[in-house]
Amino acid sequence: MDALAAKPAQKSSISQTSPPLPPPSHSPQQPGPTTAADSPVPIVDFGGFCRENDEQARRKVAREIDAALRTVGFVYLRNHGVPGETVDEAFEWSKKFFALPLATKNLAPHPPGGTHHRGYSSPGLEKVSQHTYAASTIADLRAAAPDVKESFECGNETDGAQPNIWPPDAALPGFRTAMMAFFDQCSTLVHAVLRALALALSLDDESALSAAHAASAFQLRLLHYPPVAARALRQQAAARIGAHSDFGSLTLLFQDAVGGLEVESPPGRYRPAPPVDGAVLVNVGDLLERWSNGRWRSTVHRVGLPAHLREAREREGEGEGEGEDDMVAPRYSLPFFSAPDPDTVIEALPGCWDEANPKKYPPVTAAEYVNVRMNAIY
Numbered sequence: 247m248d249a250l251a252a253k254p255a256q257k258s259s260i261s262q263t264s265p266p267l268p269p270p271s272h273s274p275q276q277p278g279p280t281t282a283a284d285s286p287v288p289i290v291d292f293g294g295f296c297r298e299n300d301e302q303a304r305r306k307v308a309r310e311i312d313a314a315l316r317t318v319g320f321v322y323l324r325n326h327g328v329p330g331e332t333v334d335e336a337f338e339w340s341k342k343f344f345a346l347p348l349a350t351k352n353l354a355p356h357p358p359g360g361t362h363h364r365g366y367s368s369p370g371l372e373k374v375s376q377h378t379y380a381a382s383t384i385a386d387l388r389a390a391a392p393d394v395k396e397s398f399e400c401g402n403e404t405d406g407a408q409p410n411i412w413p414p415d416a417a418l419p420g421f422r423t424a425m426m427a428f429f430d431q432c433s434t435l436v437h438a439v440l441r442a443l444a445l446a447l448s449l450d451d452e453s454a455l456s457a458a459h460a461a462s463a464f465q466l467r468l469l470h471y472p473p474v475a476a477r478a479l480r481q482q483a484a485a486r487i488g489a490h491s492d493f494g495s496l497t498l499l500f501q502d503a504v505g506g507l508e509v510e511s512p513p514g515r516y517r518p519a520p521p522v523d524g525a526v527l528v529n530v531g532d533l534l535e536r537w538s539n540g541r542w543r544s545t546v547h548r549v550g551l552p553a554h555l556r557e558a559r560e561r562e563g564e565g566e567g568e569g570e571d572d573m574v575a576p577r578y579s580l581p582f583f584s585a586p587d588p589d590t591v592i593e594a595l596p597g598c599w600d601e602a603n604p605k606k607y608p609p610v611t612a613a614e615y616v617n618v619r620m621n622a623i624y
């Protein structure tokens with residue numbers, strides 16, 4: 247199947263007869279319990295959504311996720327259904343992959359350009375940015391503050407538009423099978439969260455959003471941020487991942503214990519989104535923000551100095567202090583990006599617009615939008 251081949255764009259037939267669910271009883275400005283003292287990201291127990299016969303519990307979860315995505319654009323889900331051992335194993339495989347010699351990793355090279363996003367990218371190949379720049383500008387940005395990371399991308403084995411690029415099986419036997427098993431678990435979770443979002447909007451068909459992702463042409467990314475001098479991150483001579491928003495609909499993020507992820511919420515202020523034991527972080531991408539007519543926020547985020555190191559520094563004052571030359575521990579994370587099927591026309595969903603709140607964005611197909619963004623980062 248050629249998922250990105252130009253099929254005629256199909257009009258969305260997603261419909262809704264009742265208004266979206268009302269927000270939860272706590273104010274949307276304070277959408278529920280959060281984790282670190284200064285983290286704005288709420289924690290929701292997703293287990294209730296999986297209780298098929300408990301409509302009240304399912305609606306409560308849908309309302310809580312809706313409230314979090316409307317305010318912060320990020321939410322932690324507990325009891326998300328991806329077994330803890332599976333997540334741990336995925337991290338182990340990622341560590342084994344990145345521990346291979348560079349020459350072996352380069353046997354699965356990421357192709358040049360941004361349209362075939364698979365395989366291994368060595369440190370410095372990708373510079374994530376929020377905007378579409380000319381190639382020379384991207385080169386300048388990279389030289390000024392390189393993203394100190396390496397990555398491996400893989401997708402659905404059925405995605406003919408972007409075939410996977412694996413290292414030879416003998417280099418890491420079992421890697422491919424394990425990655426695809428993890429991929430399937432993550433896909434299942436994305437489809438479940440999409441059902442919760444459809445319920446939040448009171449769409450007639452709870453599977454309408456999930457159905458618009460029927461091809462599951464998603465992307466699993468293994469990320470390794472090697473140790474880096476705290477000073478370089480502080481002085482912005484290097485970045486782990488620069489400030490950006492994601493392109494697609496929903497991103498799942500599993501992170502190790504190191505920390506350093508920050509979300510820009512409220513606008514103009516970065517606050518931590520630290521690892522939460524047993525929870526997955528879920529965030530909205532640009533296409534879902536457009537599709538929801540801005541109801542759900544695609545929030546800018548970045549990875550830099552872990553909060554405890556920044557706090558220590560603040561306590562020491564701004565001068566050259568102890569720990570200035572410290573190395574920040576290596577960090578591993580596993581983002582999983584979903585996007586609607588390429589020919590899906592992204593325009594305001596029912597329940598997300600009316601006369602008082604008209605459609606904000608012109609329609610665009612998922613493929614058109616993602617291609618513009620992808621070409622800006624390689």
Ligand SMILES: O=C(O)CCC(=O)C(=O)O
Pocket residue numbers: 467469487492499501507547549579580581
């Ligand atoms: O490594 C992380 O925690 C974040 C990664 C991320 O934001 C991305 O790959 O888009």
Ligand SMILES: [Fe+2]
Pocket residue numbers: 490491492547
């Ligand atoms: Fe991201």
